[in-house]
Amino acid sequence: MSFSASPRPPSGPRRRSLLVSAAGAAGAVLLVGCSGGSESEDRAAERSAADAARARAGRDSEALAARYAAVIGAHPGLAERLRPLREEVVRHAEAFGAGGTASAGASSEASSVASPSVSARAAGPGDGVGRVPADERDAVALLAGAERKLADRRAEALLEVPGELARLLASVAAAGAAHVYLLTDGG
Template sequence: MSARARARAARDSRGLLRQYDAVLAAHPALAERLRPLRAEVAAHAVAFEEGAASPTATASPSATASASLSATASASPSPAVPADERSALAALAAAERSLAAQRAEALLDVPGELARLLAAVAAAGAGHAYLLTKGDQ
């Protein structure tokens, strides 16, 4: 079960990474705001893929892994991106919130280390959602 949960978490992070890449391609002016969040999402995918046991291991993925994630993301079809920046940010925030909620629920069914990693990544996703929308209220 935990191997499947880890694989799903990695796949979900890669999907979110594709969403970030699509928004960055459609709205390059958002790059400064989105790059740090995208880097964390890439690190989360690497942590799930490599079986990292600690959330602190997610802070700096190897350059090779990041390049691999970028290549994987660009090989898949790009998600649709709203034409205006505010809507694009709102869509990313919604994706982050949804995935954070999904991970918070999933952590109840996995063993300790993976549960801790899912909890840390879910918390990061909730933080990302806030950062993506904080100027919009």
């Protein structure tokens, strides 16, 4: 009886190649496990910076909504023109995760517009809104300037934040630029 080698090579992987592959995969897992600490710290720092940028953008939108409310309160004749822009700014604040003062400002706006004795200082002290100009054109110019500064700041921040937040900032900055147009030439 003679044992001859089969002319056909064995199908499938050899035992030795399976062992080498398994050892390589185990080594790769160990390497990833060792370097994962610094990578996760980098991601945590990036996430923290993005969260800070998102919170800042939300606060900025809330402050802008308060400024709109102050102008509407001081100049009720502008309410019809400014209310849609302010509502959009409130939605921007909500998109960034803010939700306190922008919504609260809506109810104070409604009460201040209904009140016949509205002063030029429609917002509270220390709120960062400042005085509202007595002239309607100057008040609208004040809003346009605030929108322009905020849109520019958001456009600059695009390079410092990750993808989804960058897209949101870009969208809101574009909306701010459209508000500037509507408040100036296009209004």
